[in-house]
Amino acid sequence: MRVLLVEDDEILGDAVCDHLASEGHAVDWARGIEEARDFLSVAPYQLVVLDLQLPDGAGEALLWKMRNSGESVPVIIVTARDQLSDRLHGLNSGADDYLVKPFALAELSARIAAVLRRYAGQPSSQLRFEDLIIDRGARSVSISDREIELTSREWAILDQLVAHPNQILEKRKLEDALYQFGAEIESNTIEVYVSRLRAKIGKDRIKTLRGFGYKWNVR
Secondary structure, eight states: OEEEEEOOOHHHHHHHHHHHHHTTOEEEEESSHHHHHHHHHHSOOSEEEEOSEETTEEHHHHHHHHHHTTOOOOEEEEESOOOHHHHHHHHHTTOSEEEESSOOHHHHHHHHHHHHHHHHTOSSSEEEETTEEEETTTTEEEETTEEEOOOHHHHHHHHHHHTSTTOEEOHHHHHHHHOOTTOOOOTTHHHHHHHHHHHHHOTTSEEEETTTEEEEOOO
């Protein structure tokens, strides 16, 4: 998943970037509103993690502009403001969740999973495809009660595919979910990870449409 982090605190920003990257997400880090706007104008994001107190203005201004321009990407506010009025204002401005600093990185992951489930219309984090069970919240995969170990990038690709069942995902979209700006991408990276996934969960679950992309087959 491609995530935009808007945060000016270097220590927290480093920690969040490292944590989300360890979970297989591609993270672009903006230290202010203008830089965030630049990122949003050139890349598709599946989530924005937004601080409210930024060097060049208030995060609410960015959120307000996003929502009024029709941008529907999920937004989680992370801020030191802990008053009820602040929470209500943030949520009423268009945020999908509100997390008060300091917070545990595991809680951020749980909030992200919950927000994405709501957007996907999935009340449960667990998906079942015959004998294959995928728990997007727990980031676990099992076949016939046998746990399947995936790397963070294998998981990132699988998560994108199952979030769009029977839809063709372009190779570029999958690359966007894996790599932040500036990262070098080898031409066959996606093919390699898809091949590994097929070896672990079954070759027929992921269909290749040459010249178009990949599709998660729902039987």
